[in-house]
Amino acid sequence: EIVLTQSPGTLSLSPGERATLSCRATQSVSSNHLAWYQQKPGQAPRLLIYGASNRATGIPDRFSGSGSGTDFTLTISRLEPEDFAVYYCQHFGSWTFGQGTKVEIK
Amino acid sequence: QITLKESGPALVKPTQTLTLTCTFSGFSLSASGVAVGWIRQPPGKALEWLALIYWDDDKRYSPSLKNRITISKDTSRTQVVLTMTNMDPVDTATYFCAHRPGYGSESKDAFEVWGQGTKVTVSS
Numbered sequence: 001e002i003v004l005t006q007s008p009g010t011l012s013l014s015p016g017e018r019a020t021l022s023c024r025a026t027q028s029v030s031s032n033h034l035a036w037y038q039q040k041p042g043q044a045p046r047l048l049i050y051g052a053s054n055r056a057t058g059i060p061d062r063f064s065g066s067g068s069g070t071d072f073t074l075t076i077s078r079l080e081p082e083d084f085a086v087y088y089c090q091h092f093g094s095w096t097f098g099q100g101t102k103v104e105i106k
Numbered sequence: 107q108i109t110l111k112e113s114g115p116a117l118v119k120p121t122q123t124l125t126l127t128c129t130f131s132g133f134s135l136s137a138s139g140v141a142v143g144w145i146r147q148p149p150g151k152a153l154e155w156l157a158l159i160y161w162d163d164d165k166r167y168s169p170s171l172k173n174r175i176t177i178s179k180d181t182s183r184t185q186v187v188l189t190m191t192n193m194d195p196v197d198t199a200t201y202f203c204a205h206r207p208g209y210g211s212e213s214k215d216a217f218e219v220w221g222q223g224t225k226v227t228v229s230s
Contacts (some may be wrong), residue, residue: 001169035216037153044202044220045153074134092206092215095143095155095166104162 002091004024012106019076021101023089028064028069033093036065036074037038040085048087049074108132110203110221117227118193121199128186128203128221135179135186136161139209142186145218146176146199158184161208195228
């Protein structure tokens with residue numbers, strides 16, 4: 001069973017700063033199967049990135065995904081006020097989610 | 107436009123069976139590659155994938171819950187049903203259904219569209 005570990009648990013940053021979120025798998029996975037979601041309080045998750053690096057429809061280009069094998073990264077180049085949320089990675093081959101990273105305002 | 111909406115009881119008693127329905131529109135669950143999944147989220151906790159059903163009726167279940175859950179689609183293919191037996195207070199969560207696009211230029215191995223979720227509380 002593949003387990004995804006996200007780090008850090010919480011990221012405290014200011015608007016305009018760069019956010020780097022990590023997702024590590026317990027075994028190598030296909031990049032095609034790695035997705036990232038954003039979730040705000042009281043809302044359903046929203047797909048940001050699929051296939052490790054492809055932005056979903058309507059996602060601003062300040063969001064980017066990278067990585068391969070066991071290590072994947074979601075980068076938000078310059079945080080906007082609406083980006084403060086919880087982010088989850090998912091391995092779609094096993095459908096498991098990471099435990100999430102909360103990006104909060106410093 | 108693709109939409110999904112979850113429905114079911116807001117409150118169930120311990121040991122009861124939960125039945126949730128995902129009613130969708132804007133896509134066909136008979137189109138190649140299309141799938142609908144169920145995901146839950148306990149209050150203040152992370153997302154947990156539960157089950158998935160593909161267009162060809164292939165079904166996948168979370169290993170930790172496979173003995174308790176069943177996923178099915180109705181003959182009109184506009185609803186997906188999840189049943190979970192022997193409910194316990196730890197199953198209290200918001201339950202979401204979500205759409206995986208089919209094969210083709212828009213194919214993605216991800217849940218592209220989500221329902222709003224339905225909150226289920228397990229309590230006597």
